[in-house]
Amino acid sequence: MTRDPTQKAERIRVWLGRAAARILPGHGFARSITVLAGGAALGQGVALLASPILTRLYSPEDYGVLGVYAAILGMITVVASLRYEYALPLPEDDATAANVLAVCLLLLCGTVALASILVLCWGREIVRWVDAPALERYLWLLPLGMLGAGAYQILNYWTVRKRNFSRLAGTRITRGAGRAVIQIGMGLTHVGPLGLVLGQIAGETAGTASLARAAWRGDRATLREVNPQRMWAAAKRYRRFPLLSGSADVLDGLVVQLPQLLFAAFYGIKVAGWFSLGQGVIAAPLSIVVDSVSQVLFGEAARLARDDLRSMRRLFLKLIARLALLGGLPVVAICVLAPWFFTVVFGPGWEEAGRYVQVMGIMFAARTAVIPSAQLLNILERQDLYFLWDAIRLALVVGTLIAGKVLGVAPVTSVTLYSLSMAVAYAFLAILVWIALRGRSRPPEAQSSDKP
Secondary structure: OOOHHHHHHHHHHHHHHHHHHHHHOOHHHHHHHHHHHHHHHHOOOHOOOOOOOOHHOOHHHHHHHHHHHHHHHHHOOOOOOOOHHHHOOOOOOOHHHHHHHHHHHHHHHHHHHHHHHHHHHHHHHHHHHHHOOOHHHHHOOOHHHHHHHHHHHHHHHHHHHOOHHHHHHHHHHHHHHHHHHHHHHHHHHOOOOOHHHHHHHHHHHHHHHHHHHHHHHHHHHHHOOHHHHHHHHHHHHHHHHOOOOOOOHHHHHHHHHHHHHHHHHOOOOOHHHHHHHHHHHHHHHHHHHHHHHHHHHHHHHHHHHHOOHHHHHHHHHHHHHHHHHHHHHHHHHHHHHHHHHHHHHOOOHHHHHHHHHHOOHHHHHHHHHHHHHHHHHOOOOOOOHHHHHHHHHHHHHHHHHHHHHOOOOOHHHHHHHHHHHHHHHHHHHHHHHHHHHHHHOOOHHHHHHHHO
């Protein structure tokens, strides 16, 4: 008798879950971080192991095209659902959260349609501005990538609400593996940047179907409570997220992605390729910690915001101190070994990428220590402070890069200035989070209930 592959896969998943239960930490917060970080580590590990193969199949110019594509995709995906997904873990009842989920999916469809129009009408002008003409033939893939990445983004926060971190960890493995397999497979056929771009889309969207299937199976009754009136009420209740978080994340996307575009526009697609690989290889393992801690902190701190703000402040200080140590230790190794490491592992044409990584060490350390705590601003509904920080950071980073271009400094010097400006910005963010925590004596719901 033939066994059902779905049942077999489920038995394997249950067995892995029981095995993990005997190994992982018993405390809920630490355990959740370990599960998410473990899944992310495996996924990123696959991608990193594939990198030495990819750098021999693709040129720095190919990586430059990928970097520009990923930068544009990153900027438009942050507003795919206007950041309503941030509100998914917050409602006390699942029915309200389900209607927020429906709002997110509806907005996603609208923004993907808008992105399609923009690519159709102004695609040629976009690639001309970033000096990446080879990208023009792949711009039609942007709306497709946005749809997949946006759907994963939404379902990710629904799964965080359900505290199903093991399933999230599984999707992170499939994301890294899917990206590596497609990029290597297509690289062997010598298709150029198309292989990298399609692999990027696979990495952004893999796991979406799994999360959607789990949500429908586990919460079907709750999801059926969605209706237009409740969706409208939920959209109004959490309107601060698109008004402030959405606006702030547009700025955040610009700060994160504009350097890639500016390096391409100012110094050429080859420099952009070195910058893309260097930042990606080092940021990937550090992001495992940052993203995992951020998502688990969101779920944990949302409860503390309602019940115990003093513990929330202690959690912030402890997290900053521990992550500063964790982020600081790799900096020494990065600064000493990066040029040699990149030459040996990725090939002689990639030594310059190692020099870029060498000067970005301080930025990576500061980001690891501070960024997870930025979720506290969303929980405290202080998106105004996040918006202020992003505006200042955008001005600081873009101003620094433009000044470097005007002064005619070398690309590696421009990368150094970028790293220092980002480190200053992260220190300022930590100050803003502490101000928000000290200024909030009670959760937002309690304060609003006092109003007549």
